[in-house]
Amino acid sequence: MTSTLPESIAAVGEINDSIHIRRLELSDHERGFVALLSQLSACPDLTASEFATRFAELAAQGEDHVILVAEDTSAPERRILATGCLFVERKFLRGGGKVGHVEDVVVDAAARGSGLGLRIVRRLVEIARDAGCYKIILDCTPELRAYYAKCGFVEKGVQMAIYF
Numbered sequence: 732m733t734s735t736l737p738e739s740i741a742a743v744g745e746i747n748d749s750i751h752i753r754r755l756e757l758s759d760h761e762r763g764f765v766a767l768l769s770q771l772s773a774c775p776d777l778t779a780s781e782f783a784t785r786f787a788e789l790a791a792q793g794e795d796h797v798i799l800v801a802e803d804t805s806a807p808e809r810r811i812l813a814t815g816c817l818f819v820e821r822k823f824l825r826g827g828g829k830v831g832h833v834e835d836v837v838v839d840a841a842a843r844g845s846g847l848g849l850r851i852v853r854r855l856v857e858i859a860r861d862a863g864c865y866k867i868i869l870d871c872t873p874e875l876r877a878y879y880a881k882c883g884f885v886e887k888g889v890q891m892a893i894y895f
């Protein structure tokens with residue numbers, strides 16, 4: 732099962748000879764996608780069946796839930812090197828406006844510092860703009876202010892949370 736990229740995004744999918752940014756595919760379970768997420772937060776492995784169930788739920792949200800991954804097509808195992816997610820929230824506000832939320836951005840520790848994180852987030856911003864979102868927002872730690880500023884974000888408001 733593969734979800735296709737919007738045409739405008741697919742057209743700029745290749746960022747160099749071997750790193751390709753595309754939508755998450757079901758087979759990415761075997762390419763280290765879950766292990767990559769565990770570099771961001773607690774993320775125990777999922778069985779293939781558990782992964783497929785969640786993949787189908789998210790795929791059913793179509794363009795309202797976009798997970799991008801970067802893979803190295805030159806490596807035989809085509810491991811996933813980076814990922815980032817865009818969730819589109821549909822509102823009654825602003826004449827039925829839409830807000831983009833950036834979530835779960837992570838670059839493999841061995842691939843950091845080469846611009847991959849910047850490219851993934853910029854691509855998510857582009858998708859949100861093309862989808863008609865009036866803003867795109869995210870939560871991050873203070874240490875990541877400079878990184879997200881490089882991605883074009885400005886600081887706004889205060890994050891509040893209740894963890895269960």
Ligand SMILES: CC(=O)SCCNC(=O)CCNC(=O)[C@H](O)C(C)(C)COP(=O)(O)OP(=O)(O)OC[C@H]1O[C@@H](n2cnc3c(N)ncnc32)[C@H](O)[C@@H]1OP(=O)(O)O
Nearest residue numbers: 834835836837838843844845846847848849869871877878
């Ligand atoms: C909404 C969320 O998901 S928040 C969670 C973000 N994810 C994490 O914290 C997981 C662990 N960290 C990572 O995966 C990576 O370090 C990321 C995603 C934060 C950055 O990915 P990278 O590929 O290393 O970043 P990239 O190389 O594209 O850097 C882009 C620019 O931001 C800067 N930058 C990157 N990380 C940082 C940082 N932690 N602090 C300050 N500046 C940074 C870089 O120096 C670079 O600037 P330059 O263009 O002037 O050289």
